[in-house]
Amino acid sequence: MSKYKSFAAIIPAAALVGWLGYTFWQAYQPQPERLQGQIEAQQYNISSKVPGRVDQVLVKKGESVERGQLIFTLLSPEIDxxxxxxxxxxxxxxxxxxxxxxxxxxxxxxxxxxxxxxxxxxxxxxxxxxxxxxxxxxxxxxxxxxxxxxxxxxxxxxxxxxxxxxxxxxxxxxxxxxxxxxxxxxxxxxxxxxxxxxxYAADTRVESWHRGEVSQILLRSGELAPQGFPVVSIVDMDDAWAVFNVREDRLKAYREGQTFQAVIPALSEDSHEFMVSHVSVMGDFATWRATDTAKGFDMRTFEVEARPVQPIEGLRVGMSILVEQE
Missing domain, CATH: 1.10.287 (Helix Hairpins)
Structure with missing residues (x-):
């Protein structure tokens, strides 16, 4: 009977020792680094070649517009x-x-x-x-x-x-x-x-050259629009990409054409596949890390752009994007 009691006492102790050992082992393992970036998209400013007074703005903020759609009109008696x-x-x-x-x-x-x-x-x-x-x-x-x-x-x-x-x-x-x-x-x-x-008279009826979503309306009906001043801005979310600042010792994992998985917390915990489309030819000397004694040199960062391999529903400009680096 005492033999069984001894085994019963040893088993919890062994489990505790094993758990502590595994915990210490995990604590000393190199932790994956998290790379954070943000979503950007192509933006277009819609303006007129001629000055005039805004007659009508025919779109609303958040509205989707198509190429060739009439966006706003101007009044210009001088042109007439x-x-x-x-x-x-x-x-x-x-x-x-x-x-x-x-x-x-x-x-x-x-x-x-x-x-x-x-x-x-x-x-x-x-x-x-x-x-x-x-x-x-x-x-x-x-x-x-x-x-x-x-x-x-x-x-x-x-x-x-x-x-x-x-x-x-x-x-x-x-x-x-x-x-x-x-x-x-x-x-x-x-x-x-x-x-x-x-x-010039035809340019008082301004159409969009691109499709996208109205992000800003800068002038309203009755206001004066100087030549070339944007009246409406649109964002094309079909032409969106992620921007990261990658430390140079990690740059080899982000060459053009390479793919990686990333999570967009604002949408879900599911990962999405991105492909590197551009790596800046110049390092950012404003963002750097002090000399790493293990590596022996200062760390610069390079801007990396990556585009989603598949369209991502609900993607918006400014959303954070996270990448786990081993």
Whole structure:
């Protein structure tokens, strides 16, 4: 009986010793390190190329938007006025080009022809007058000065006739090729000015270039929006990634293309698979650890980005992500 009592006393003592031994062994085992990062996602700011007053913001915070969806509109009377000016200039340039192409009107050609006939008659008269004065000069009736004056008036009338004839020919032929081409180019330039202002006017209706979720609305209806100032910001959670600062002695486990398991406490205790997509080419010299006497050098950190292998439902920007390192 005493033998059984001795065994009964030894068994609890042995169990206690074994438990204490295992506890001490566990205490001296190297503990896994926990690496903590956070979730980030691609963010886009939606703004306008032109300044104006916000007319309507057509989305709400937290709303999902698609590419090409109208986000907000602007009021800009200045652009409307410039568009009217540009269109008027285009009409004027087009009329000038049409006039250059068609040439002078029939009435203008007839008027130029009549001016030539008038100058021609005057020249004929001055020729006859000079001949009469020249005969009188030869007969000794008039002085040489009178003959010279008549000759000069005749020559002037001849030049006037030639000028009138050239003007009539110009009216008949129409504008020169260079003039027509210049008028056409002026019309094209005016059309380009209209297209430019129309592009600015179209930019008062701003659409999203990306799909995502509205994260911020920075300006409301009635507020002035400067050129390029973001009115709405969206976040694309389909383009999300995790960011870690990894100590350099652990960096070999996070090369591009490598995968690892991580836990997102805000979602569940289940692990998710991530793949390293980028490792910073420069170390962060602001975050470091003092010299490790065992290793003999200061520890720098490098930023590592990793993307989920499979989409994770409920993922949000700023969530913590944990990785157990052996």
């Amino acid at each position: 006025a410039k568009l009217e000016q540009a269109r008027a200039g285009q009409e004027a340039a087009g009329a000038m080009a049409e006039q250059a192409e068609k040439g002078a009107r029939s009435q203008e050609i007839a008027a130029a022809y009549d001016q030539w006939q008038k100058a021609k008659a005057a020249s004929s008269l001055m020729e006859k007058t000079y001949k009469r004065v020249d005969n009188l000069y030869r007969d000794g009736v008039l002085a040489e000065q009178k003959r010279d004056e008549a000759y000069t008036q005749w020559q002037a009338a001849r030049y006037t006739e030639r000028a009138a004839f050239q003007m009539a020919e110009m009216a008949k032929e129409g504008a020169r090729v260079e003039t027509k081409r210049a008028a056409v180019e002026q019309a094209r330039m005016a059309a380009g000015a209209v297209a430019e202002v129309e592009a």
